[in-house]
Amino acid sequence: MAVYWAIAARSFRRFSTYRIATVSGAFTNTVFGFILCGIYLTLWHERPGLGGYDVADALTFVWLQQGLLMPIGIFGATTTIELGARVRSGEIAVDLYRPTHLLLWWLSVDLGRALFQLTFRGGTPLLVGALVFDLTFPSDPVAWLAFAVGLVLAIVISFCIRYLVALSGFWITDSRGMEHLAQVVSSFFSGMILPLVVFPGWIGEFARATPWAATMQVPIDIWLGRNPGGTGAALVFQLGWVLVLLLAGLLVTSVATRKVVIQGG
Template identity: 80%
Template structure:
C-alpha cells in the first residue's frame, strides 16, 4: 500500500500548486452560496418545514453543498478527466504496464486531489456562511466522526461513478458525451441544486436511492442529523454503492484490459 500512499501524497502536492485557482474557486463558491441562500430563504419562507428542514437546516445545506462540490467532484474532477483523455489518446496502455492496479492508482490520485480541495476550499465557504447566518453544526465528537466517514465515502462513490464514465471510452469513440450526461445526472440526483428531501413522491424516492445521493445529500444529512434511518443506515447505504461500483469497476477494468491486449495483438 506504500506506493498508493505515495501517489496520494504527490497528488495532494500537485493540486496545492494551483493557489490562485483555489482562491478564486473558493470565492466563486462563496458568491454562489449567497445566491442560493436568497433562493432558499424565499422557498422556505413560503413553505416552512419543507422536506423536514427548517430554515437553519436549509441554509446550512447551502454552505455545506458549496464546500463539498469540488472535493466530491460533482462537476467532474481533473483526475478522472485525465483518465478519460488517456483512454481516448491510447496513453492508457502505459498505465496498464505499471505494476499497480489501474483502479487503485487513480483512486489514490483522486484521494490526494479531494484531500487538498477539502482542506483548501471546503471550509472557506462554510466559515463565511457561519459568520453571516445561524448555521447548524454537529453537537458531539461521534457526529463529527460520522461526518468525516460519510464525506470520505461520498468521495469514493463519486470516484467510482467517474471512473466508469472515463473507462466507457474503451467501447465508444469519445466518452465526453457520457461525461456530459454524468454531469447532468450528478447535478440533479446529488442535491447540488436542491436537497433531495424536497423532491415529491416517487421522484424523491428514486433520487434518494441513486448512487449520486450518496455523494452529497447523505453526508450533509449526517451533518444535520436528519437521516431517517439513523447514521448507521446512511453509512450502510454509502457502503452498498461503494461495493457495487468497485465490483463493476473491477469487471470493467478486466474487460478493458483484455480489449487493449486483443487490440494490440
C-alpha cells in the same frame, strides 16, 4: 500499500500548485452560496419546514454543498477527465504497464486531489456562511466522526462513477459526451440543485436510492442529523454503493484490459 500513499501525497502536492485557481474557486463558491441562500430563504419562507428542514438546516445545506462540490467532484474532476483523455489518446497503455492496479492508482490520485480541495477550498464557504447566518453544526464528537466517514465514502462513490464513465471510452471511442451527461445526472440526483428531501413522491424515493444521493445528500444529512433510519443506516447505504461500484470498476477494468489486448494494445 505504500505506493498508493505516495501517489496520493504527490497528487496533493500537485494540486497545491494551483493557488490562484483555488482562491478563485473558493470565492466563486462563496458568491454562489449567498445567491442560493437568497433563493432558499424565499422558498422556505413560503413553505416552512419543507422536506423536514427548518431554515437553519436549509442554509447549512447551501454552505456545505458549496464547500463539498470540489472535494467530492460533483462537476467531474481533473483526475478522471485526464483518465478519459488517456483512454482516447492511447496513453492508457502506459498506465497498464505500471506495477499497480489501474483503479487503485487513479483512486489514490483522486483521494489526494480531494484532500487538497477539502483542506484549502472546502472550509472557506462554510466559514463565511457561519459568520453571516445561524447554521447547524453536529452536537457531539460521534456525529463529527460519522460525517467524516460519510464524506470519505462519498468521495469514493463519486470517484467510482467518474472512473466508470472515463472507461466507457474503451467502447465508445470518446467519453466526453458521457462525461457531460454524467455531470447533468450528478447535479440533479446528488442534491446540488435542491435537497432531495424536497422532491415529491416516487421521484424523491428514486433519487434518494441512487448512488449520486450518497455523494452529497447523505453526508449533509449526517451532518444535520436528518437521515431517515439514523446515521448508521446512512453509512450502510453508502458502504453498499461503495462495494457495488468498486466491484463494477474492477470488472470493467478487467474487461477493458482484455479488449486492449485483443485489439493489439
